[in-house]
Amino acid sequence: MIHFSINKSYFLQALNTTKRAISHKNAIPVLSTVKIDVTTEGITLTGSNGQISIENFIATKEENAGLLVTSPGAILLEATFFINVVSSLPDVTLDFKEIEKNQIVLTSGKSEITLKGKDAEQYPRLQDMQAENPLVLETKVLKDVINETAFAASLQESRPILTGVHLVLSDHQSLKTVATDSHRLSQRKLSLEKASDNFDVVIPSRSLREFSAVFTDDIETVEIFFANNQILFRSDNISFYTRLLEGNYPDTDRLIPSEFNTVISFNRDHLRSAMERARILSNATQNGTVKLEVTNGVVSAHVNSPEVGQVHEELDSLSVTGEDLTISFNPTYLIDALKAIDSDQVTISFISAVRPFTLVPAEDQGEFIQLITPVRTN
Amino acid sequence: MIHFSINKSYFLQALNTTKRAISHKNAIPVLSTVKIDVTTEGITLTGSNGQISIENFIATKEENAGLLVTSPGAILLEATFFINVVSSLPDVTLDFKEIEKNQIVLTSGKSEITLKGKDAEQYPRLQDMQAENPLVLETKVLKDVINETAFAASLQESRPILTGVHLVLSDHQSLKTVATDSHRLSQRKLSLEKASDNFDVVIPSRSLREFSAVFTDDIETVEIFFANNQILFRSDNISFYTRLLEGNYPDTDRLIPSEFNTVISFNRDHLRSAMERARILSNATQNGTVKLEVTNGVVSAHVNSPEVGQVHEELDSLSVTGEDLTISFNPTYLIDALKAIDSDQVTISFISAVRPFTLVPAEDQGEFIQLITPVRTN
Numbered sequence: 013m014i015h016f017s018i019n020k021s022y023f024l025q026a027l028n029t030t031k032r033a034i035s036h037k038n039a040i041p042v043l044s045t046v047k048i049d050v051t052t053e054g055i056t057l058t059g060s061n062g063q064i065s066i067e068n069f070i071a072t073k074e075e076n077a078g079l080l081v082t083s084p085g086a087i088l089l090e091a092t093f094f095i096n097v098v099s100s101l102p103d104v105t106l107d108f109k110e111i112e113k114n115q116i117v118l119t120s121g122k123s124e125i126t127l128k129g130k131d132a133e134q135y136p137r138l139q140d141m142q143a144e145n146p147l148v149l150e151t152k153v154l155k156d157v158i159n160e161t162a163f164a165a166s167l168q169e170s171r172p173i174l175t176g177v178h179l180v181l182s183d184h185q186s187l188k189t190v191a192t193d194s195h196r197l198s199q200r201k202l203s204l205e206k207a208s209d210n211f212d213v214v215i216p217s218r219s220l221r222e223f224s225a226v227f228t229d230d231i232e233t234v235e236i237f238f239a240n241n242q243i244l245f246r247s248d249n250i251s252f253y254t255r256l257l258e259g260n261y262p263d264t265d266r267l268i269p270s271e272f273n274t275v276i277s278f279n280r281d282h283l284r285s286a287m288e289r290a291r292i293l294s295n296a297t298q299n300g301t302v303k304l305e306v307t308n309g310v311v312s313a314h315v316n317s318p319e320v321g322q323v324h325e326e327l328d329s330l331s332v333t334g335e336d337l338t339i340s341f342n343p344t345y346l347i348d349a350l351k352a353i354d355s356d357q358v359t360i361s362f363i364s365a366v367r368p369f370t371l372v373p374a375e376d377q378g379e380f381i382q383l384i385t386p387v388r389t390n
Numbered sequence: 391m392i393h394f395s396i397n398k399s400y401f402l403q404a405l406n407t408t409k410r411a412i413s414h415k416n417a418i419p420v421l422s423t424v425k426i427d428v429t430t431e432g433i434t435l436t437g438s439n440g441q442i443s444i445e446n447f448i449a450t451k452e453e454n455a456g457l458l459v460t461s462p463g464a465i466l467l468e469a470t471f472f473i474n475v476v477s478s479l480p481d482v483t484l485d486f487k488e489i490e491k492n493q494i495v496l497t498s499g500k501s502e503i504t505l506k507g508k509d510a511e512q513y514p515r516l517q518d519m520q521a522e523n524p525l526v527l528e529t530k531v532l533k534d535v536i537n538e539t540a541f542a543a544s545l546q547e548s549r550p551i552l553t554g555v556h557l558v559l560s561d562h563q564s565l566k567t568v569a570t571d572s573h574r575l576s577q578r579k580l581s582l583e584k585a586s587d588n589f590d591v592v593i594p595s596r597s598l599r600e601f602s603a604v605f606t607d608d609i610e611t612v613e614i615f616f617a618n619n620q621i622l623f624r625s626d627n628i629s630f631y632t633r634l635l636e637g638n639y640p641d642t643d644r645l646i647p648s649e650f651n652t653v654i655s656f657n658r659d660h661l662r663s664a665m666e667r668a669r670i671l672s673n674a675t676q677n678g679t680v681k682l683e684v685t686n687g688v689v690s691a692h693v694n695s696p697e698v699g700q701v702h703e704e705l706d707s708l709s710v711t712g713e714d715l716t717i718s719f720n721p722t723y724l725i726d727a728l729k730a731i732d733s734d735q736v737t738i739s740f741i742s743a744v745r746p747f748t749l750v751p752a753e754d755q756g757e758f759i760q761l762i763t764p765v766r767t768n
Contacts, residue, residue, distance in 0.1 A: 093670070093698070100667040115699075122706075123667055127699035289478040289501055292471070320471070321493075321505035328500075 013110040014085035019078035033066040034059040034091045045088040067251040086132035147208045147236040165217035166193035176214035176257040197383040219254035272361035274334035284350045291343040296320040301340040339365045391488040392463035397456035411444040412437035412469045423466035445629040464510035519622045525586045525614040543595035544571035554592035554635040575761040597632035650739035652712035662728045665721040674698040679718040717743045718767045
């Protein structure tokens, strides 16, 4: 019969992290619970939606947790409900005591709340994952890479593999990360400091966004373990599991052009505001595009909606080289691409009105490149 | 043909105020537009959803507006769309010019956006309202009164009159404001400094909430004009019209008890947190109630949900007088009531388990009273 006391805020924060994996309306009822597993070493909180699973460990030796375990055990509690109850408690600490099988009392100040739980044996077992030589990355580096690519993955299930992000380690040190929805693509390369086993996996972009939310900036490094159809990201206290997407990721290398006819550099923020203005009107047009014109070194943007109105704007460019050009595209793709770039300046390179164009940050060494497919208009 | 230039932020703020009256999906298409009426004195922006109408005046003499009118005129522009376009403009000022009938060009920096509008003649005329002796109130006083009562109005259309707030001026100086949804009631009385004509109106609570959002705290006083089926709140720049509810408001005076058998004082915030804890569990019970028990001067709260669990809590009371009591009620009504009270201490007075109980702020002079009806349980 479980009995422990803990600092309320610390407990609540750990619960909320675990809850990111828990869906309130899961088809499998037991997955709407949080598993609370108490040993003399500490408490493990587990949540899962069948795709992502999170284990969060609170150690008795962690001073801020104020955790005092009197008696170990395990129980399942309705996650949302339990978190609401904990956050409503009046005192800075709470006492958690199992008074009969699967029934607990929370005591805090003068408040005494009895809750019914479920048998911990009902909870599905998570896959055991071990590796002698896990990949170790700085959390910030991994989160940056996710930020730069995951947005370009597809949101549509028509080609499920494109809803993932393709991560490939080759030559034991070259990491390539790619995502595409077939209209735009984002690719980031990185050379690892330490050699690791090669891998080639496709991770759901949604799982990666959750990873970024769960692994806060105070967690310096993350260990990565691979299994057949799963990947595990692990820090001292948090284990984050996600299933992998099955199937072959398309060969994207052949899509990336290397010779161009028109090259323009822009201030990133100027270009982004201009595209946001253009988008307000292009949203009201049939094909939703903005037209970019390059004429004698002058770059301008145009939208024409017969019903609503027009935009005409000369864009501030930092440099223009090559041929004149007229090209149409969806401004949202360019806005998304600019949001993913950390540099103040960007270079956009065109082949022709019907071929994808590339975006790279200024002074890039071929490590971060994005591709946007134009829309043919007549 | 209209032509003016104006400070973008000032214009945007005035547009956003006006937009509070404009519904994007109004059944009458012209009501999704904002009317822009330009004279040499300034610009009037008008928006309406048929229930509420707002006129917002920007004077040429208002220095912060940076308004320069070159040529007057009027036009209708799709409100949401136009506001999005204005907020996207790059420069601190914008130039608004009608280039042909119902077609305008906005110029700001290097950006040039052409928009199509509609003929201003299509816009419905607002009722002309004048009074020689309008009621003048401090905005803050009126907003406080709204805050203390409007929440208690009904959200259901089954008895439309209860969706309004009843305002009555009698003896030329005694203002009484009441709202009730038949489960709870809130009444605020106020003695006006200056005598005015008596009135008796029922204003939709929704309109009053919009009024509070539109009349910001920098507007010191508001003039109130009455017409047959409308009321107008007016400041220097803003005219806020709302229709009134028709029908007789029920006689609420007879509902308010004056003799009690049990009287308890609480710290407002303590009581509110306890009720919020109780509500988490009472939401999971069939009748959604919390049970309050008074036994030998000790007050306690109890919820029992057979499926989920229980709450037992001794409440910190400041004083208890009178008989022992057991009474059940919906904790949300008590939480709402406590939120409306500005005082740190509240006094709750009971007659019996089946009669409504009252809430008043500590040291109240009979000016602010709330009523909550208990729920009979067996």
